[in-house]
Amino acid sequence: MANTKSAKKMIRKIARRAEIRSARKSRIATFLRRAEEACRGGKRKEAEEAFLKAQSEIMRGASRKIMHKNRAARMVSSLARRVQSLR
Numbered sequence: 001m002a003n004t005k006s007a008k009k010m011i012r013k014i015a016r017r018a019e020i021r022s023a024r025k026s027r028i029a030t031f032l033r034r035a036e037e038a039c040r041g042g043k044r045k046e047a048e049e050a051f052l053k054a055q056s057e058i059m060r061g062a063s064r065k066i067m068h069k070n071r072a073a074r075m076v077s078s079l080a081r082r083v084q085s086l087r
Helices: 005-041 044-063 069-084
Strands: none
Touching: 005 044, 005 069, 044 069
8 A cells, every 4th residue: 555645646646547548448449349340241331431440549549558559550450451351
């Protein structure tokens, strides 16, 4: 347990950041799932639109340190391949 005033404040800050990070991760997962569902359904136009939104959200997460930039790049790349396979 934290003893000093600054340590107690850090606990509060960490809890607040964890909540924000969790929400952002969930948002990324939602956009990713929508794009993948469109790909599985074979809906090309819908998949391309969902891909653009997911790509934006993934890269935003990388820039805000929610995930590593290389992981984000891999996610976007693999999603792009799945969308391209619908053509």
